[in-house]
Amino acid sequence: MTTNLIHWLLYGGAMGLIVIGIVGVVTLTNIFRIILALVIAEAGANLLLVIAGYRFDAIAPILTGQALSAMPTTQIMVDPVPQAMVLTSIVIGVGVQALALALVLKVYKNYQTLDLREIHHRMLADIDHSSGVISLLSEEQPKGERPLPEPETKNVLNSGGEK
Amino acid sequence: MNNIAFNVALPLLTAFLLPIISSGSKSATRFVGPFVLLAMLWFALAYFNVLQHPVAIALGGFLPPLGISFHLDNLSLLMAALIPLMMLLLWPYNNREGFREESLLLLLAGAASGLALSGDLFNIYVFYELLSVASFGLAAANRTAAAFAATFRYVIISGLGTVLALTGIALIYTQTGTLNLAHIGLLASQLNNPVGLSAFALIVIGIGVKAEIFPVNGWVPEVYSTASPRISALLAGLISKLAVLVIIRLLVVAYQGSQALTLLLVLGMLGIIWGELSAWHSKDLKRMFSFSSIGQLGMVLVAFSIPGDAGMAAGIAMMLHHLVVKPGMFLLTENWNGPIKKLKGAATSSPLAAFLFMLFALSMIGVPPLPGFWAKLLLVTGLVEANAPLYIIALVVLLTATVIEAHYLMSTALKIFSRGKKKHFKKLLQTPFNLTIATIFGAVLLAALFTLTPLGNKLNQIATESSDRSLYIKTTLSLKLPPQVKQQVSKVQ
Amino acid sequence: MTTLDTLLLFSLLTVLVSGLGVRLKMIGWVSAIMFAAQFVALLFMGGLGYGGSAIESSVSLTILNQPLSWRFDSLSWFFALITIGSALASSIFAAGIWAKKFHKHDGKPGLLQFAIALNVFTMLLLLASGDLLSLFVGWELVSWASLLLMVMAGGSSSQWGLRYIVYATAGAMAVLAGIGLIYHLTGSFSYADLANTAATFSSTNIVILSLLFIAGFGVKMGLLPFHLWQAGAYAEAPGPGSAFLGAISSRMGLYAMLVVVIQLIGLARLIAIxxxxxxxxxxxxxxxxxxxxxxxxxxxxxxxxxxxxxxxxxxxxxxxxxxxxxxxxxxxxxxxxxxxxxxxxxxxxxxxxxxxxxxxxxxxxxxxxxxxxxxxxxxxxxxxxxxxxxxxxxxxxxxxxxxxxxxxxxxxxxxxxxxxxxxxxxxxxxxxxxxxxxxxxxxxxxxxxxxxxxxxxxxxxxxxxxxxxxxxxxxxxxxxxxxxxxxxxxxxxxxxxxxxxxxxxxxxxxxxxxxxxxxxxxxxxxxxxxxxxNKAKRVHQLDNYAGGHFLTADDRYHYSNNFYAGLMHHIGSWYRGTFKWLESSIISIVSLLSGSTQRLFHSFHPALFLLIAATLSLYFFVG
Amino acid sequence: MRNISALVFASGLAFLLLVITWQFILGGAPMLIGEAILQQAAEELGAANLVTSVVLGYRGIDTLGEIAILFTASTATSLVLSSIAEKTSAKSKPGLRDDGTILASSASLFFPLLMTIGLYIILHGHLTPGGGFQGGVILAAAFFLPLLAVPGRGVNHSGLALVEGFAGASFIVIGIIALFQGKAFLQPLFGHGEMGSLLSAGSLPLLYIAVGLKVGAELSGLLANLAEPSGNGDETLSATESASTEQTSMQAEKTKS
Known part of the structure; x- marks a missing residue:
């Protein structure tokens, strides 16, 4: 029972990290912090992975001392596979984070803000501009002059009379 | 001397060496990539001749499930052949800026091949991540402010997705104690519980970011409208299919229960509705195509959610059709990127492009006898055959979506074909390079039209083969199981 | 090579020749002659008009394990006669002097001939269909071929064409659903299987099938409430094109309905429900x-x-x-x-x-x-x-x-x-x-x-x-x-x-x-x-007077405006804009929905949807 | 609104995940392939560190994918940042800004130390905890430390590219050599040697050296790329600016709540 509880706490901690990370990504607006939140979530996933190979009273899967000569070892070892996987996934995480940071730098350079809302706004405006579409968002912020519809110059009576 | 591992090793090797090559000779940088892709194509095609039944290859000489194995059947080889082919078509031959884009494309090719071939869950995850990072780089390659912002959002949602997928993989590992897909398939009974199914859901949502699955595809319109058309074509055409392939493998091997299928069906349906409705509302071609791509991927998902061979055949057909049509369409957006209203006279300035647009649009709507129709027919008969209320709803959704699709595509087509002012014509002229590639896609579509019967037979063969769970398991695990595993397996059973 | 093959071959040849020679001046007469040839080929099958037995085509295909075949019976022959007849008349009309003037006004007479030829060919394919699948293929081809004829005049016709094609696609999808249902019930697309097993279908299935097919085929016939597209689409085509479309195009819906609903399912079932x-x-x-x-x-x-x-x-x-x-x-x-x-x-x-x-x-x-x-x-x-x-x-x-x-x-x-x-x-x-x-x-x-x-x-x-x-x-x-x-x-x-x-x-x-x-x-x-x-005296129409005034050319004594004003006053409100509300309400619903769906993609935090999707799908499996 | 729904759904997700966890804890996680590997890895590969056998042996292709990801990330980063780099070089390059003699000289002092440790860890990857990744990171730290101490000091990018290119290539080439010998791709070469000694475990140490160099070069390249713009005068200013925007956004959030 205690083993189960400890296990559960461990797993629960990993899951908790994941959820915290996700909540961070969703609720934060500063893009640098969003990256940090992502890092937390990744840490949670990695933790989960490494716990999957955890055994009570087991040693690290490295042969030392007499174990070297007495193969296969009699001592209980933890699962080496998740450890290898975690190694891989940490490095992967580093790569992604570095790229995300580079993007943050460039986004900041271009938009002079770290606020995701503002960035999103400006990005949509940019896309609309480059595709020549009048932005939906521009309705909310009119830019001074707005072209009025052309006045009806035709005499309605004349044209109506013919029809 | 022929080994499919080259399809992964060679592009990666070349990509690693590309910076060094480029410091030596600029022209070599440009030609080494296509050369490697041709070699990859040759390797993949060479296997088609040899392959009579699926084969597994143990990498590093370690037998699965301990080591990682590649699973070679018609479907994975088809993808492995399509990857270099698409890359060759969409290669930046006229890029003089340096080696980075080429390098990323080669990495993408290697990762995609690995993804298509791999039979190990974590290995798939690694290649998926490699694929993601390479596609992030390519998405930002335009270097506009909007492209950076869009890519950043893409990175974040994709990163969260991979966290979920990794969680799913960890859950599967805790349930089965193995990562090899075939081995997981053997132990599938242990996954038919809330934990296993949750793992599936997490993986679907996570990988679904790339597969443009419904709620996690917020990045699609942004990235596709900021990236260059070639990259959009690649992402929408090829990469999304590979992500779908992962889901199918998992589905076939481990999750044949109705609950997993229902999840896919619902997500697919929502994707169709959302994608097509949004596409209807969009006012420029790039976003229209991105949204319609979401809708199409939804259809693919719906197809795969049909149990049995019928669903597999329909799904593969839809997938291949979309793989040809969507890149062709994206290539046409290069100079037609203004609002749709201003496309008047486009047909006069480049009639071939207008013809191609019409061809792609008709095939996408599913007008017989174009290939799109047959794919849709397979889907419709499959849905009717599945004979469950939810599938009938999916049918209604599919057919309604087709009407909406017909409306927005045809209103665009009619704009393109209507007469416009002469002074706009120059602006609407298509660049010959992109037009040539789009023409090739069109030609492929027409070629498919004239070889429907053999294609259909091949499709059925592929579908039966890849929906055969026991065949998949047998193929990988017939490579002599290590005694311990055999023991454990028998114990578990 | 049966006579049906000959007919279809001639028809295909007409399409190819008129398509290749679209810019030639003589193409009008060439295609008129080829339509005449088709007519003659049809007359060679004249036995069908007097109770001859059906003629099979020697061409048949198998695609994705589904056989497609074509054949002609008396009903097909009757419709084909009308099709080719009206095409011939329109083609001759469009071939001569009319083409010159049309060309002068920026029209493309060659394209008109091509469009008519294409329509005829697709209609013949539809009429010749020997199973439900080839029926659907022909049906779709007819729909899209007539779009070409409708929009080729440009201008406002393209709006009508768009309206048409949306209705037609909706109809086609209904038909496709119906065919799918039949496939589910009978296990094949063949007419014979349907005719044999139709009696065993449950009433619910019959109702669904007949509604799907009648709505689907009815769109092309312009049955209420699917009629709004038709008048404009036919009228805005170039003159001879209108004649051809008006004469036969929407009858294809009738043909398909006759085959599926009357011949195969049987009207008796409909009466019984x-x-x-x-x-x-x-x-x-x-x-x-x-x-x-x-x-x-x-x-x-x-x-x-x-x-x-x-x-x-x-x-x-x-x-x-x-x-x-x-x-x-x-x-x-x-x-x-x-x-x-x-x-x-x-x-x-x-x-x-x-x-x-x-x-x-x-x-x-x-x-x-x-x-x-x-x-x-x-x-x-x-x-x-x-x-x-x-x-x-x-x-x-x-x-x-x-x-x-x-x-x-x-x-x-x-x-x-x-x-x-x-x-x-x-x-x-x-x-x-x-x-x-x-x-x-x-x-x-x-x-x-x-x-x-x-x-x-x-x-x-x-x-x-x-x-x-x-x-x-x-x-x-x-x-x-x-x-x-x-x-x-x-x-x-x-x-x-x-x-x-x-x-x-x-x-x-x-x-x-x-x-x-x-x-x-x-x-x-x-x-x-x-x-x-008494011999009447011929005078010029302005050689006249009214109310003590001589008439001039400016006087309008011929009342053509607001015809039937009185009748309109009484009944006008009854039918004005009949069923337009249906169309416009569908459009507004779609545009409302699509606006809100696009909002989702514009929402500034896509990760939220990931969270929601993950939670809901987990709930689906665990809960 | 968004925050509330996020919290609601997140708590739902957390609850569901915990429920799942509780369900599988009771069964206990099986260790199918782990056990098998523990029993036969030493015999098959001859590496004392069994994790290394997994990383480079059983899951060698994962490792290849992983270094490829690092390479991709660094290529993508330099692609993203390249326009900045061009701009910086166009502007007058700021001279080396000395941030203090103590910092600079201790950084140079640490360099050999870190190099040694890093190389040691890499070389003993098949015997003791550690290996190519861990050692590579230390190598990168060795290169990055002087850069932190003396901002604006350039990094020899072409040298790094050379190292990372050749290191990555040699990993694959070792794999391909096995292929040419009629073995499988990435199959370990050479004999096992005496277990526990430095020269054991066949080609695994070679692979780890390649990985270590690759990771080291990759990470230093990445860090240098990210650090380079901040060597610029106006960029340091932007950093403070970003901090202030952070503060304002925080304040804005506070006022909202």
Whole structure:
């Protein structure tokens, strides 16, 4: 029972990290912090992975001392596979984070803000501009002059009379 | 001397060496990539001749499930052949800026091949991540402010997705104690519980970011409208299919229960509705195509959610059709990127492009006898055959979506074909390079039209083969199981 | 190589030749000759018109394990005859001088010929379909081929074309769903399997199937409420194109409905199904749909000020007659419905060509800008007159015969309300065609039309031929009734006993030869009286005075504006914008939904959706 | 609104995940392949560190994918940042800014130390905890430390590219050599040697050296790329600016709540 509880706490901690990370990504607006939140979530996933190979009273899967000569070892070892996987996934995480940071730098350079809302706004405006579409968002912020519809110059009576 | 591992090793090797090559000779940088892709194509095609039944290859000489194995059947080889082919078509031959884009494309090719071939869950995850990072780089390659912002959002949602997928993989590992897909398939009974199914859901949502699955595809319109058309074509055409392939493998091997299928069906349906409705509302071609791509991927998902061979055949057909049509369409957006209203006279300035647009649009709507129709027919008969209320709803959704699709595509087509002012014509002229590639896609579509019967037979063969769970398991695990595993397996059973 | 192969090959060749030579000047005549060749090839299969057995095509395909085959029976032959006939007439009309002028006004006469050829080919494919799959392939091809014809004029026609294609796609999808359901029930797409197992289908399935198919095929026929696209789409095509489309295009829906609903599923099943909480069977409901399809569009036609639109609106209403006749399902009614396909096609082609001839000379089809052309274009006037008499169903033209059959069948079957409805429709037809001929040919000649002449012979010839067909088949309806009866036999429904002059059966007698002779006798007497009296003095129409004032060219003494003002005052609100609310509400729903769906993609934090999706799907599996 | 729904759904997700966890804890996680590997890895590969056998042996292709990801990330980063780099070089390059002699000289002092440790860890990857990744990171730290101490000091990018290119390539080439010997791709070469000694475990140490160099070069390249713009005068200013925007956004959030 205690083993189960400890296990559960461990797993629960990993899951908790994941959820915290996700909540961070969703609720934060500063893009640098969003990256940090992502890092937390990744840490949670990695933790989960490494716990999957955890055994009570087991040693690290490295042969030392007499174990070297007495193969296969009699001592209980933890699962080496998740450890290898975690190694891989940490490095992967580093790569992604570095790229995300580079993007943050460039986004900041271009938009002079770290606020995701503002960035999103400006990005949509940019896309609309480059595709020549009048932005939906521009309705909310009119830019001074707005072209009025052309006045009806035709005499309605004349044209109506013919029809 | 022929080994499919080259399809992964060679592009990666070349990509690693590309910076060094480029410091030596600029022209070599440009030609080494296509050369490697041709070699990859040759390797993949060479296997088609040899392959009579699926084969597994143990990498590093370690037998699965301990080591990682590649699973070679018609479907994975088809993808492995399509990857270099698409890359060759969409290669930046006229890029003089340096080696980075080429390098990323080669990495993408290697990762995609690995993804298509791999039979190990974590290995798939690694290649998926490699694929993601390479596609992030390519998405930002335009270097506009909007492209950076869009890519950043893409990175974040994709990163969260991979966290979920990794969680799913960890859950599967805790349930089965193995990562090899075939081995997981053997132990599938242990996954038919809330934990296993949750793992599936997490993986679907996570990988679904790339597969443009419904709620996690917020990045699609942004990235596709900021990236260059070639990259959009690649992402929408090829990469999304590979992500779908992962889901199918998992589905076939481990999750044949109705609950997993229902999840896919619902997500697919929502994707169709959302994608097509949004596409209807969009006012420029790039976003229209991105949204319609979401809708199409939804259809693919719906197809795969049909149990049995019928669903597999329909799904593969839809997938291949979309793989040809969507890149062709994206290539046409290069100079037609203004609002749709201003496309008047486009047909006069480049009639071939207008013809191609019409061809792609008709095939996408599913007008017989174009290939799109047959794919849709397979889907419709499959849905009717599945004979469950939810599938009938999916049918209604599919057919309604087709009407909406017909409306927005045809209103665009009619704009393109209507007469416009002469002074706009120059602006609407298509660049010959992109037009040539789009023409090739069109030609492929027409070629498919004239070889429907053999294609259909091949499709059925592929579908039966890849929906055969026991065949998949047998193929990988017939490579002599290590005694311990055999023991454990028998114990578990 | 069967005769059917020859026909299809000729048709395909026409498409290819006219497609390749789209820019050549002579292409009009070349394709006209090739249409004639198709016509001859069709005549070689003439045995079908007199009860010959079906001709199989030697071509058959297997795609994705589904066989596709083609064959021709008497019904197909009957429809093919009308198709190629009207195509031939339109093609000849468009080949000569008309093409030159069309070309001068930025049109592409070669493309028109190509479009007609393509339409004919696809229609033949549809008519020749030997299973549900080839039926659907043909159906879709026909839909998309007619889009080409509709939008080639550019301008506002593209809007109508778009509307059309959306309706057509919706219809096609309904058909596809129906075919899918049949596939599920029978396990194949073949006609034989469907016919064999149809009796075992449950009532629910029959209801779903018939609703799907009737809605799907009904879109092309312009059945209410799917009729809004048709008039504009047909009318805005280039003149001869309108004639072709108006004559036959929407009848393809009727053909498909005949094959699937009548021949394969069987009308008896429809009669057996009662609609809950009403006294109607499913068949009765459809008949009422047909009745409203007759009335509403016909009275809408009354309101049109464009001659082409007026005619096109009639096309919808006349389709209702055909449907009505066939649904009666006694020998009289179904013969009437089928006969009306032929009669209406000849009338409509003649009328559209006549209007095109008027447009060719005057450059307008606006009924308020025409008038008095009878002195300038007498032969065109005659064609139009013959055509409208036929359309209105007045003896001695052919339209009377088919309508008489339909009325008679309704009376015989004891459906007085439906009979009244059809008569009301005919009333509307008469009123509106009167408006047509009055506003174009009668009354005051406009000053700007003072110097126009009759159209050249290349255009007159097909018109006159069509007019004579209208008269001859009215005079001797037995000629066509032979084919109709063969078609009835092919459909497997009771056949009509007929003679050369009309019908001779227990349920009704009609001898058109006798009626025509009496009528002309009457005319002869009248003419005798008229010409034996004082010679009339011919004056110019402005050589006149009214209210003590001499008339000038500026005075409009010919009231063509706001025709039937009084009638409109009373009934106008009844049908104005009928069912437009349906279309516009669907559009607003779609645009509302799509706006909100796109909002989702514009929401600034996509990760939220990931969270929600993950939570919900986990809940789905765990909860 | 968004925050509330996020919290609601997140708590739902957390609850569901915990429920799942509780469900599988009771069964106990099986260790199918782990156990098998523990038993036969030493025999098959001859590496004392069994994790290394997994990383480079059983899951060698994962490792290849992983270094490829690092390479991709660095290529993508330099692609993203390249326009900045060009701009910086166009502007007057700021001279080396000395941030203090103590910092600079201790950084140079640490360099050999870190290099040694890093190389040691890499070389003993098949014997003791550690290996190519861990050692590579330390190598990168060795290169990055001087850069932190003396901002604006350039990094020899072409040298790094050379190292990372050749290191990555040699990993694959070792794999391909096995292929040419008629073995499978990435199959370990050479004999096992005496277990526990430095020269054992066949080609695994070679692979780890390649990985270590690759990771080291990759990470230093990445860090240098990210650090380069901040060597610029106006970029340091932007950093403070970003901090201030952070503060304002925080304040804005506070006022909202």
């Amino acid at each position: 009662e609609i809950p909480f009403s006294f109607l069977s499913l068949r009765d409901m459809l008949m009422w749909v047909a009745a409203f399809t007759i009335i509403f569009p016909t009275f809408t036609a009354l309101r049109q000020n464009d001659a082409r639109h007026l005619l096109a609106w009639h096309g919808i209403g006349q389709g209702g007659y055909m449907m009505m006749g066939i649904l009666v399902l006694n020998p009289l009614g179904s013969a009437g419905g089928l006969l009306h396909v032929f009669n209406y096609a000849s009338n409509q082609a003649a009328l559209f060509l006549a209007i095109s001839a008027v447009v060719y000379r005057t450059h307008t089809a606006d009924l308020n800008r025409l008038g008095g052309l009878v002195t300038r274009m007498p032969l065109t006037f005659v064609v139009l007159l013959v055509g409208i008499i036929g359309l209105a169903g007045i003896p001695p033209m052919n339209g009377f015969v088919s309508k008489w059959l339909i009325y008679r069948s309704l009376i015989v079957e004891g459906m007085p309300l439906l009979f009244v409805a059809t008569v009301i429709g005919t009333l509307g037809t008469i009123l509106s065609v009167y408006k047509l001929i009055h506003n174009t040919f009668l009354g005051q000649l406009r000053l700007e039309h003072e110097h126009i002449r009759e159209v050249p012979w290349s255009m007159l010839a097909p018109m006159l031929v069509l007019a004579s067909v209208v008269f001859m088949t009215g005079f001797m309806p037995g000629l066509v009734l032979d084919w109709v009866v063969s078609a009835q036999a092919a459909l497997g429904i009771p056949q009509l006993a007929h003679t050369l002059g009309g019908v001779e059966s227990a349920t009704g007698n009609l001898d058109m030869i006798w009626i025509t002779l009496v009528l002309f006798g009457g005319f002869g007497v009248g003419a005798l009286l008229f010409y034996s009296g």
